[in-house]
Amino acid sequence: MKKKExxxxxxxxGDIGRSxxxxxHALSLATxxxxxxxxxxxxxxxxHSALLENQSIHIHTMRQWPGKDGVLPKLFRPLMLLLKPLxxxxxxxxxxxxxxxxxxxxxxxxxxxxxTLVAVKWASWLRHSSVIIDWHNFGYTLLALSLGRSSRxxxxxxxxxxxxxxxxxxxxxxxxxMQHELEQVWGIKATVLYDQPPEFFRPAQxxxxxxxxxxxxxxxxxxxxxxxxxxxxxxxxDMQDPNTTLFTNLIGEDYHLKQNRPALIVSSTxxxxxxxxxILLEAAVMYDRRVAALLNENDSNGDEVxxxxxxxxxxxxxPRLLFVITGKGPEKEKYEEKIKKLNLKRVAFRTMWLxxxxxxxxxxxxxxxxxxxxxxxxxDLPMKVVDMFGCGLPVCAVSYSCITxxxxxxxxxxxxxxxxxxxxxxxxxxxGFPDENKALETLRNGVLEMGQSARWxxxxxxxxxxxxxxxxxxxxxxx
Numbered sequence: 001m002k003k004k005e006x007x008x009x010x011x012x013x014g015d016i017g018r019s020x021x022x023x024x025h026a027l028s029l030a031t032x033x034x035x036x037x038x039x040x041x042x043x044x045x046x047x048h049s050a051l052l053e054n055q056s057i058h059i060h061t062m063r064q065w066p067g068k069d070g071v072l073p074k075l076f077r078p079l080m081l082l083l084k085p086l087x088x089x090x091x092x093x094x095x096x097x098x099x100x101x102x103x104x105x106x107x108x109x110x111x112x113x114x115x116t117l118v119a120v121k122w123a124s125w126l127r128h129s130s131v132i133i134d135w136h137n138f139g140y141t142l143l144a145l146s147l148g149r150s151s152r153x154x155x156x157x158x159x160x161x162x163x164x165x166x167x168x169x170x171x172x173x174x175x176x177x178m179q180h181e182l183e184q185v186w187g188i189k190a191t192v193l194y195d196q197p198p199e200f201f202r203p204a205q206x207x208x209x210x211x212x213x214x215x216x217x218x219x220x221x222x223x224x225x226x227x228x229x230x231x232x233x234x235x236x237x238d239m240q241d242p243n244t245t246l247f248t249n250l251i252g253e254d255y256h257l258k259q260n261r262p263a264l265i266v267s268s269t270x271x272x273x274x275x276x277x278x279i280l281l282e283a284a285v286m287y288d289r290r291v292a293a294l295l296n297e298n299d300s301n302g303d304e305v306x307x308x309x310x311x312x313x314x315x316x317x318x319p320r321l322l323f324v325i326t327g328k329g330p331e332k333e334k335y336e337e338k339i340k341k342l343n344l345k346r347v348a349f350r351t352m353w354l355x356x357x358x359x360x361x362x363x364x365x366x367x368x369x370x371x372x373x374x375x376x377x378x379x380d381l382p383m384k385v386v387d388m389f390g391c392g393l394p395v396c397a398v399s400y401s402c403i404t405x406x407x408x409x410x411x412x413x414x415x416x417x418x419x420x421x422x423x424x425x426x427x428x429x430x431x432g433f434p435d436e437n438k439a440l441e442t443l444r445n446g447v448l449e450m451g452q453s454a455r456w457x458x459x460x461x462x463x464x465x466x467x468x469x470x471x472x473x474x475x476x477x478x479x
Contacts, residue, residue: 009103017045048356089115096123111139117164130471135173141376177402178379197390204364213245233311262320271329282419363391371397394443
């Protein structure tokens with residue numbers, strides 16, 4: 001085995017399993033820069049198996065602050081806003097200065113900025129290391145979503161983020177728009193490192209799709225869920241049969257897609273206020289009603305007449321839509337209750353959390369991705385779209401200032417600003433599904449053409465590695 005050339009520490013004040021970009025940094029540091037890597041982060045969700053299997057990557061899990069601040073009386077919340085970062089600061093310093101070996105360079109995710117940037121800078125002084133900040137967004141803009149821009153806490157947070165951001169030895173950021181903002185307004189020079197999918201994000205083979213759909217049958221058809229256009233007609237034998245799924249059949253040794261299968265639409269969300277999930281629900285209702293009107297369906301016949309016809313193999317010019325929503329977050333239960341009350345004929349929703357290995361397979365098996373991300377700063381890009389593109393999946397995304405750095409309209413996706421626009425796009429893309437939907441096929445081909453050379457390893461080698469090598473040499477010179 002080739003001797004390691006140094007050491008790096010990746011710092012995330014968050015769940016490492018839900019921080020894909022920082023996972024990819026760790027993998028590249030270990031495999032492309034030939035460094036020993038310590039990850040200091042919270043636990044919660046499992047990281048990708050590639051990290052766990054790499055002997056050069058060592059994960060150090062901190063204890064997470066209890067997530068029950070919202071139930072405290074309003075009088076005590078300012079105290080918690082001060083106490084929480086203080087406790088986190090001490091814990092971070094303990095891990096960065098005592099628990100791990102001294103690195104040549106710290107690579108820290110921002111946001112959160114407080115107390116992360118402060119703790120990492122102090123640790124770098126004590127351990128004679130360099131610091132590189134990877135700017136995913138601006139922390140003060142996220143805090144302002146809950147406290148308001150005029151809050152004194154937001155002003156202090158902004159000052160800390162600016163002051164300690166300037167003290168880093170190097171910076172990476174996710175868009176050209178953010179690079180411009182950092183340089184012109186903050187006085188910080190940053191290198192753009194676009195999010196790109198790693199190799200395990202790719203279109204799924206038909207056999208892989210079938211096996212995935214077999215594994216997630218229990219999530220698709222929960223026994224305590226209301227009957228809908230997806231679960232109608234499903235028997236216990238169907239649940240146990242390894243040769244059939246909602247989308248595929250195994251006949252002999254050959255796998256086949258079902259002709260009357262629903263269109264599979266995937267959306268990944270953190271269930272937070274910067275993603276208005278209500279837009280998707282409204283668009284689903286509009287699609288359901290518009291299709292019923294176009295097909296002159298009589299509402300008095302009841303939903304089960306339609307579901308029975310579909311179960312017996314009948315096809316329609318507009319398919320059923322199955323939205324699979326992945327992710328964890330604070331507003332999940334609220335929206336799950338709203339979904340139960342929609343009473344839709346040909347649209348269904350499923351929420352689930354997939355393993356890091358199955359999530360790329362789901363994206364690679366889907367027909368369309370939907371992104372509801374609206375940036376708090378207007379300067380970051382949703383990594384979920386990058387992952388979708390890596391799997392050959394076209395995307396409909398909420399329009400905002402810099403999203404066109406990623407989504408090229410009518411080439412790899414479409415943009416929308418309202419639920420009505422999203423409903424229009426669903427109607428246009430899925431008319432004639434699965435065989436006669438040329439618009440969707442055009443977008444898919446565009447994604448595949450544009451994504452052939454766009455991979456994380458190439459992007460990291462060209463833009464991050466030189467910056468990290470330079471920062472590491474600075475720390476060695478200071479010893």
